[in-house]
Amino acid sequence: MRSFRALAPLLMVAALATGCDQQGLLEKFIPQQEAEFARQLLARLAAEDYESIEAQLDPRIRTPSARSTLEQMAALFPAEDPTAIATVGATTSIVADVTTYNLTFEHEYSDSWLLAHVVLQKREGQLTILGLNVIPQDQPLQELNRFTFAGKSALHYAVFALAIAIPAFIVYALVLCIRTPIAKRKWLWVIFVALGIVQLSLNWTDGSYVIQPLSFSILGAGFVRAGFYGPVILSVALPIGAIVFLARRRHLLAQDQGPAAA
Secondary structure (H helix, E strand, O other), X not given: OEEEEOOHHHHHHHHHHHOOOHHHHXXXXXXXXXXXXXXXXXXXXXXXXXXXXXXXXXXXXXXXXXXXXXXXXXXXOOOOOOOEEEEEEEEEEXXXXXXXXXXXXXXXXXXXXXXXEEEEEEEOOEEEEEEEEEEEEOOOHHHHOOOOOOOOOXXXXXXXXXXXXXXXXXXXXXXXXXXXXXXXXXXXHHHHHHEEEEEEXXXXXXXXXXXXXXXXXXXXXXXXXXXXXXXXXXXXXXXXXXXXXXXHHHHHHHHHHOOOOO
């Protein structure tokens, strides 16, 4: 299986370093032909051209209820034309001879926004529609996923504070570990201290979180963002290695010094 995904953090750094427009940089990683197909598909949906869309549906979703579903989605489009359409997400995956494109577009109107997700599949050169979804929004995606403390819960504040405190605590223990003479396998202690174990990942936008018991995190904290428009995911992990080292440091020093001379 081969998979190609946009490396959002790298792109963000590149955009800041070169002064490039973020949307323009993202466009370079979007399959242009398929993206244009998806844009035309959404335009036909807004125009209620159901027959042409049904003709291109993948057989797996060409069901008797497909027309009703298309009508419900078409009703979500405002009567006016969009003032702007931005591609806010793009993923391409290849399995054997089948290519799947996941594309997300943000339509901007005078006083509202609309997210449209399109899944296309190419098999033997033929492109079909595998999925389609439309979600009205009352604010743009970048504003919705903006990193802000306004209206955030106690959990947000706690995770943010831990994301600062845990790395500081681990760095303190790590420096102490490196400077402490340890008789055996000091490098294992250094690795153990540097890692946070049992990770909690918080979606900063909606407050949902996931606990991963078997996850490891360098310095016990981090964050990721899915592209320029996705939510910030802030992660913290328990500094178990640092705690264990500080608790056993005196014992380790005593082992290194050996028995006192008679």
